[in-house]
Amino acid sequence: MTSQSNSETSGRGLPRRVGQLFAGLVLYGVSMAFMVESRLGLTSWDVFHQGVSKATGLSFGWVVILTGVPILLLWIPLRQKPGFGTIANLVVIGLVVDAALAVLAPGDSLAMRVTYLVVGILLNGVATGMYIGARFGPGPRDGLMTGIVHRFPRLSVRLVRTTIEVAVLATGFLLGGTVGLGTIAYALAIGPLVQLFLPVFAVTPRGRRVRLAPSLGTS
Template sequence: MPSSTTTRPALADLGPIQQLRAGRLARRLTQLGLGLVLYGISLAMIVRGALGSAPWDVLHQGLSARLSLSVGTLIIVVSVAVLALWIPLRQRPGLGTIANAVVVGVVVDVVLALVEPVGSLAWRVVLLAAGVLLNGAATALYIGAQLGPGPRDGLMTGLARRTGRSIRLVRTVLEVAVVLAGWALGGPLGLGTVLYALAIGPVAQAVLPWVTVRLPARPSASPSAPDPGDGSLGA
């Protein structure tokens, strides 16, 4: 793995316009799109595994059951609601933030429409494990494109900055809250929820050094950027 002090590209703290002007835009847009599509596919795999969903998806599926809307639609609706919370936190969305809010939900719905529920427990375990691994890699891809964090990531980093608390603590409080709310609505809490919470940070951290795009201008690394070691990465 590249050394974190010598060869690892830095995650930069850039405003929306700076993100677009930072260079290597074609490579970064391609990587962003690939990361978001794979992220949506991975979430659908975890849903079809039916062994418990990612923390925010427990909420999405709980709302879906109550409102008779698709999971993908609820991912988009919740993303927009979360983005509204950025306003008092003075967070700056980027192109990747807006794309994340829309693309992931659309891809989830498409994959769920194409892939039937799986009955075999063995295959459900395979879907869950593969989905979590793919999700971690996809998270690294879209964050490494340096075009803005996902809506939920930005909420976590914004709250951490405003309250002076660690990203790890803010992430834990938020995700416990959404899991409990989703579970109360009938969302699927289970082994997959625990596995996702434990594995997503380490997997993304392992992949991120290899896919973070080195920007020609070499902006300073942001002290408020999500640290994959905190497990704070995600849509």
């Protein structure tokens, strides 16, 4: 493929990539709201967000946004550079989750709560595939993990990821965040779901096959 055809393909794909990025971020915020209202357990980072929300009185969405700022500042010594998707991720998800929580009816019965949990996890898988597939850069939390690995290459991704997840989960639990069946279900399901949906939404130049290795979890 010539450089000219690459440029033309990139130009035609940009509107789709931007639209897919924002659609993915909106769906991600909605998926978080479903999991919160299920009251059956949250992702590690969302346990932390909920715990901080309970401790400070701030809304869940504003905690997502405000905690993302110092995390993003940690990128500086790690020599990470945020992309357009990083900044969009920082703002959009928090605003959407607050809006979704305002209109989503609480799960009253156990059947409804389980339904919320399943819908939340499925939507999260679709949303993750969409925003990662748009190729505009990782979210603040995923970028922290990859930045540490790049800065300290002797550390494995698995070690860094596990350490961060355990630390935020434990902190969030101590602050009153919800840990339960949903926390385990998400951990088991999100990998296969993203593996399923990422190829569907991966935006690549025409004529090329690009393998994307996502960093799973909250953006």
